[in-house]
Amino acid sequence: MTAAGGHVVSDRPDEAFREYVEERLPALQRLAYLLCQDRHHADDLVQEALVKLYTKWDRASAASHLHAYARTTLVRTFLSERRTNWARRVVLVDGFRDEPGISDPDAASIVAVRRALAELPPRQRAVIALRYYSDLSVEETGETLGCSAGTVKSQTAKGLAALRRALPEVEPDDVPTTRTRS
Template structure:
């Protein structure tokens, strides 16, 4: 990699790493795994920097990498057999937020199946169109729509279960 290319790579990663970690966290619901996913994505980004730097939207390119790292990790046998997460480290948000609701949504989102969770994060957190989410996930627009609908239903069920647990 040339010096000016490496400088642009370092500048991009330094500026966007918090965002990359946040997207990874929303996908996997664990800060330690989010760091691993972010590290794998920025490593892949380094390897493919020339192509990524020429993309129409570098953020979209990286977001797709993060989603694909997350989904490929979920396909491995190790990820399905081993769960190293401790209880989530829940921290309240800003004072104007409802911390209890934020925690309930985070817990409920963790119960949504991974592909549905990825569709929800891309559509509602990253604010992608159906077409852009389909490109990031490597699937059809119809699949994104169905995964989003199923994900929302799973999220609603999980939120209802948490509300019963909170109130009951």
């Protein structure tokens, strides 16, 4: 059952966690895919984040913004794994296959943007995904990543500059340079 604030409420913590996961799994999977650019790895990333969320469920379910708590757990799990030796030694290549069922006539552009996004350093990729996909403010993104607003702004600028270089056929007016939400 869902309370007025959108939080999943149940007398049994396991049931509340299961309901929350059923409700938010697709959004977490989409964000994970944007971060790591690989469906299988995204599933692993979400699973690892959900295990962490489950072990802290008492604290998480009491948080004022449960969805932000889960999103933060996912992003920090991604960034943490990128710092390990395994991530530096192993490069997973899946050929950037198009998603099944995409009927958009501009599928080549979608693949090009995904490739360019995958080339960004993990922190820049996380900032771009949180700011432009999850539509978080600078402050919310900084909170999620555990960094200052200035760091978010500089990582955003660097990430967008790298995307512009990687996608030269996109007109400057087509790529956002500033956000209306701060």
